[in-house]
Amino acid sequence: MLGQLIVSGLAVGACYSLLALAMVIIYKTSDVLNFAQGEMAMISTYVAFTLMESHHVPFQWAVILTFLFAILLGASFEFVFLRQAKEPTVLGLIIITLGFEMILMGFAGWKWGPDQRSLDFPVSNIETYNLFGLVMSKINFWTIVISLVLMFILFLFFRYTKVGVAMRATQQNQLAARVMGIRTKWILSFTWAISSMVGAVAGMLIAALGVLDPTMMMDPLLKSFASAVLGGMTSLPGTAVGGAMLGIIENLFGGYVSLAFKSVVAFAVIVLMLCIKPSGLLAKHYVKKV
C-alpha cells in the first residue's frame, strides 16, 4: 500500500514538477509569476487533441506541431503584451498574466465547449507494469520517464549550450548581460518559448492521466505553485524535487488521512514552507537591502 501510493504519487508529482519548472524558468529570468502557465498548457493540449481527432495527424507529428504552437504562443505573449508594459509593478505583471489566462480559458471554452474529452495517448492507462513487486500503470511509468528525460535535457541545455548560459547570465544581471553583448530581449522571448513548451508536455501528460476540459488546469496550477515554493522558486532542481515530494505527500495524505481534503494539502504545504523556510528547500535566500 505504502509503496503503491508513493509510486502513483510520483507520477502525478512528475507532472507538477514539469509545470512548476515551466513557471520557474520564467520567474528566474524575468521576475514574472506566470499565472497563465496552466492555461497555455491547456490550449497546447487542445491543439494536439484537435490535430489528432479532427485532422487525423499521427501522434508524433501532432506532438511536434503542438511544440511549435506552444513556442509561438509563449514568445508572442511575451512580445505582444509583456514587453509593452512600461515600468510594470509586481501587481501589474500578475494582472497581465491573469488577463491572458482568462483570454485563453475563454477561448478554449468558446472553441471546444465545456465537454470533457480524452486525449489519445499511445500508452494505455489500463495495462500495467510489474516493477519490484509494485503494480504500476503504463501511463504512470511513462509519465515519470518522460519527465525525467525532459528535466535532464533542460539541465544539459542550461549548463552547456550557449543560449542556456546566456539565459542564466540574463537571470543574474540583465544590465551586465546586455553589456556583454547578449540580446536580453531575445533571451526573454526565448525563455517564454521554452517554458511554454515544457508546459505543453506537462499539459499533455496531465490530460492523459485525467481528462481534457477548459478548467482542468485550475488544480494543477496551485499544485505547481506549491511545488515551486517547496523547491524555492528560483532553483530548477529544487522545483523538480519539490513537485515529486508534493505528489507523494498528497497521495499519502489521500491514502491514510482523508481523500476529500487532498487538495488542501497543497495550500498547507505553501503556508508551512513559507513560514518555516521562505527560501525553499534548495535555493539561496536573498534579503532585500535598503
Place this chain on the structure above:
Amino acid sequence: MDIKRSYYEDIELFKSNTILVWSILFLVFLGILPWLVKAYHLLGMSIYILNLITINALVAIGLNILVGYTGQISMGHAGFFAIGAFTTVIFIVNWSFPLYIALPIAGFISSAFGFILGLPALRLKGPYLAIATLGFGMSITTIIKHMEFFGGRMGLQAPKLYLFGTPMKDIHYYYVIMIIAVLMVIGALKLIKTRVGRAFIAIRDSDIAAEAMGVNLTYYKTLSFAVSAFYTGIAGGLYALILGFINPEGFTMIMSIAFLAMVVVGGLGSIMGSIAGAALLTYLDIKLQVVQDIPAIGPALVAFSQKYMSMAGISNIAVIVYGLIMILIVLFEPLGIFGFWIRTKRYWKTWPF
C-alpha cells in the same frame, strides 16, 4: 485655497459645499434609481443587476483597502466572500438570527479569517503572497464542499426574509443593500483619511521606511487583511440573500480574479474608482453572458460561433473580454478609470492651455 488649518479639516468628508451638494444629489439619485430603471429600462438594467453591482462594489472597496492602499496582493477574496455567504445563511436558517445580527457576525467571522491569513502574509511579499492567498481561496471552497454542515456539494438554500410581514423582493433588498453600502463607503473614506489609513499607505509605499517611522507592521498588516475581509464577508452575506441559493462551486478562483480586476480597472487606491470598476465589469459580465441578445454584434457572433467555434461555449466571450480589459488597463492606463477621470478633470480645468 486648499490650505488645511487643522487636523479635523483634513479628515473632513466633504471638503466644500459643492461636494456636499453633489453628494446629496447623488444619494437622491440612488434613491430614485429603481424607478428610473423600471420605467425606462436604461441599458437593459434591472434591479437585480443594480444589487449585484452594489455588492461587487463593496468587495472591490474591501479589496482596494488591501491591494490599493496597503499594497498587499490577495487572490483569495472569493474565499472570504464564501465565508460571509455561508455564515449569514447558516446563522439565519439554523439558529434563526435576524439579518441585522447575522450580517455583522458574518463580517466578523470573515475578518477573523482575514486576520489568520494575515499572519503568514506578514512574511510574504509580491508573488509569494499572491500564491498563498490563491491557495487560501481555493482551499476554503474545497473545505466547504466536503462538509455536510455547509450543505456539501449541493449548497444551501438562502432563507426567505420578511419585512413587516411581506416577503422581501429585489426592490426591498436594493434599499437594504444600498443603505449598508453607503454606510460602508463612508466608513472606508473616513478610514483612509485617519491614522490607520495613513499607516496603510505608508506600508504600501515602503514597509521598511514605515517601520522605521514607528508604524507597527504586524498590527497594521493584519488589520488591513481583517478590514478587507470584513467588507467582503458582509458583501458575501448580501450576495447569498439576493441570489437565493449558494453552492461552493460558485466561489471559484475566477471570482477572485474578477474582484481583483474590478479594483485594477477602477483604479488602485481609489474608493470611487472601485465603485466605477465594479459597476463597469459587473454590467459587462452580465450582458456578455447572453452575448447573442446584443443587437447588431450578437447575430454576427452567433454565425461566427456556428461556423468556427462551438455554440455551447458562446458565453465564454465574457471571460475573453474581461481578460482583454485587464491587460489593456495595465498597459495603457495603470491608474484605471480613476486615472482617466483625473486626467479629464485636469484637461477641463486648464482647458484653453
